[in-house]
Amino acid sequence: LSLVMLLTACGGNSATPVTFPAPSLDGPRGPITRAELEAKRASLPAGSPEAQLIETRLRDGDFQVGDRIYLQVLEDTALTDTFALREGRTLQLPMIPDISLAGLLRSELQPFLAEKIAQYVRNPTVEATPLLRVAIMGGVGQPGYYNLPADIILSDAVMIAGGPSASVRLDKSKVDRLGVSIYDADGVQLALNQGVTLDRMNLIGGDVVDIGQDQLGRTERALRTIGLMLAIPLSIAAVVALF
Numbered sequence: 001l002s003l004v005m006l007l008t009a010c011g012g013n014s015a016t017p018v019t020f021p022a023p024s025l026d027g028p029r030g031p032i033t034r035a036e037l038e039a040k041r042a043s044l045p046a047g048s049p050e051a052q053l054i055e056t057r058l059r060d061g062d063f064q065v066g067d068r069i070y071l072q073v074l075e076d077t078a079l080t081d082t083f084a085l086r087e088g089r090t091l092q093l094p095m096i097p098d099i100s101l102a103g104l105l106r107s108e109l110q111p112f113l114a115e116k117i118a119q120y121v122r123n124p125t126v127e128a129t130p131l132l133r134v135a136i137m138g139g140v141g142q143p144g145y146y147n148l149p150a151d152i153i154l155s156d157a158v159m160i161a162g163g164p165s166a167s168v169r170l171d172k173s174k175v176d177r178l179g180v181s182i183y184d185a186d187g188v189q190l191a192l193n194q195g196v197t198l199d200r201m202n203l204i205g206g207d208v209v210d211i212g213q214d215q216l217g218r219t220e221r222a223l224r225t226i227g228l229m230l231a232i233p234l235s236i237a238a239v240v241a242l243f
Helices: 034-042 049-060 106-117 154-160 185-194 215-241
Strands: 068-073 081-086 090-093 096-100 126-138 144-149 174-177 180-183 208-211
Touching: 034 049, 068 106, 096 106, 106 126, 126 154, 144 154, 154 185, 154 208, 174 185, 180 185
Parallel strands: 126 208
Antiparallel strands: 068 081, 068 126, 081 090, 090 096, 126 144, 174 180, 174 208
16 A cells, blocks of 8 residues: 555644744654764754754654554565554554554664564564654645654655645744744754655654745635535535425
């Protein structure tokens, strides 16, 4: 199955704006390793926004309840599917005891699962792709929550969400986590320009990528939503009138 076929969307809202300085987003696109994170943290000023993001990753790992793992095991078709993390950040697989992913980085996922599955499947060939549930909101064609491969670059994530809308204003973009902005407009534009992945932006499930838009675009979207809500009872009334 193509990973694009696994991407799903539903509605969501952006969070309260707070501005942080743009962090450094240079580096390769592959999943970042624990050693790379530790080296990066050591090079940053103590207490800086990016250092805090990295410290959280190193302590808690990358995986959140509701995140999905696209798993392929060639020797066992029952283990080839998309699995969601349950309470306690545990992965529930058929015929295998629950596997905790607490404290694990995405770069550590595949060898970790291969070792666990090898206890129950002889010489397994394992491919594990972490999917990250993030909101792509604001000035995009189809705002909502998406399950995206963690190694996708930010600009591709925006295109999956319908691409930039006519009212887009990149200079008003940000990334929010629990109501606090972890990237301001400079950080978002740097990530877009340099082709930085969601993984290397230190994003986790539930983060909100808010692509800026002008006030006219926000007003048009609000009016369109109100219009749809008003159309529902009118449609119901029209159906009832037929009987």
